[in-house]
Amino acid sequence: MPKATPMAKAALHAMILTTCLMSISGCSTAVDHPSLAPRAIERFTAAEPAPTPSPPAILPEDASRRERISALTVQAVEADARFREGLVEAQGAVSKGAGAAPGSEAWVQAQQAISRIEILREPVSRSLADLDALQVSAVQAEVGTDAAAELDTAIQKIGAIDAQEEQAIVTLRDLLANP
Numbered sequence: 001m002p003k004a005t006p007m008a009k010a011a012l013h014a015m016i017l018t019t020c021l022m023s024i025s026g027c028s029t030a031v032d033h034p035s036l037a038p039r040a041i042e043r044f045t046a047a048e049p050a051p052t053p054s055p056p057a058i059l060p061e062d063a064s065r066r067e068r069i070s071a072l073t074v075q076a077v078e079a080d081a082r083f084r085e086g087l088v089e090a091q092g093a094v095s096k097g098a099g100a101a102p103g104s105e106a107w108v109q110a111q112q113a114i115s116r117i118e119i120l121r122e123p124v125s126r127s128l129a130d131l132d133a134l135q136v137s138a139v140q141a142e143v144g145t146d147a148a149a150e151l152d153t154a155i156q157k158i159g160a161i162d163a164q165e166e167q168a169i170v171t172l173r174d175l176l177a178n179p
Contacts, residue, residue, distance in 0.1 A: 079123035
């Protein structure tokens with residue numbers, strides 16, 4: 001058997017070294033790709049149902065305007081209280097997610113918290129829309145000034161709540177987008 005030349009030995013050693021280094025590089029800890037660990041949404045269980053909006057205020061068709069205005073106002077105020085509770089949780093999640101890379105665990109949890117309070121905001125928006133529809137029908141029916149004033153007051157009150165909730169959501173989105 002012929003003896004290997006020093007050049008052939010060096011080439012063989014270089015190939016073995018390259019193969020070892022390439023196989024070891026697969027074990028590197030510095031990674032730029034996302035983790036394969038379960039995300040928050042993947043840990044979601046049926047024990048944690050998503051918040052559901054409250055049902056609309058159901059009144060008989062012949063209910064007086066005052067009763068409808070009162071029921072819609074109460075519905076909006078109660079929904080706003082639930083929104084405020086959810087807002088505290090969302091603010092905590094967004095403060096953790098602010099500055100985190102989009103797609104990271106903290107960022108995803110913050111996005112989910114914002115989505116949950118958007119759902120909680122829906123009953124206030126629906127009450128405001130129902131009051132607006134009631135106002136249109138009141139104008140068409142030419143109701144008295146007392147009923148119109150009461151309706152205008154309710155629309156302004158619920159409109160202010162709706163605007164505050166919208167501003168709170170915009171603020172959270174801005175915090176998450178601009179750390």
